[in-house]
Amino acid sequence: MIKNYIPKLMVLVVLCFGNTRDTFCQANISPDSIKNMLVKDWERAREYTQDYMKAMPSDKYSLRATDSVRSFAQQLLHLTQANMFFVSTATGEKSSYSGPDLEKSTSAQTADSVMYYVNMGYDFAINAIKKLNATSLMEPVTLNMGQSFTASRLRWLMKAFEHQTHHRGQTTVYLRLAGVRPPAERLF
DSSP: OOOOOHHHHHHHHHHHTTOTTTTTSOOOOOHHHHHHHHHHHHHHHHHHHHHHHSSSSSSGGTSSSSSSSSSSSHHHHHHHHHHHHHHHHHHOOOOOOOOOGGGGGGOOOOOHHHHHHHHHEEEEEEEEHSSSOOGGGSSSEESSSSSSEEEEEEHHHHHHHHHHHHHHHHHHHHHHTEEETOOOOOOO
16 A cells, blocks of 8 residues: 655645745745755654664674675765765755765774764754755755756755665665664654
8 A cells, every 4th residue: 555645845845846936935835944844854864864873783884785786884974975965065065074985985884983974964964954044945056067957955955865865775675684674764
């Protein structure tokens, strides 16, 4: 049976997508309300990801589903570095980490290091969103990576959220392979 659950933010985005009028969107939902929902969703995502990190035994962080994929640690380090990149793009805040590629850093692969970097990345994302002027959520931001991509600040934040959800979801397989039951979903 398919759940009839549609997250509030997705409904707001459908109502507001592309509308830059002073009313912010046809439903007259304030930009601050959307910003507050973003913050709550990112806080929930941080807690959910912490559940995953705590569930995996510390000696299994190097576990790979197959030789050709990232380890559990690398998945989470990739997730956090991308969080900082996309949220920095969306908000203009300077990322709290500007070092080398985390997932390839041998010193970052331990459970304690992964937890440190992942929590730092979520804290950066949450604080950057809190600082963002909510009325700027529909402003376009262009990212140049050999090719230009333009999207609203809100859309970049949603891309970041989608990306971290995807990679956290991939780690479910790693937990199962380690004989660990994945944490229960956190919808709210």
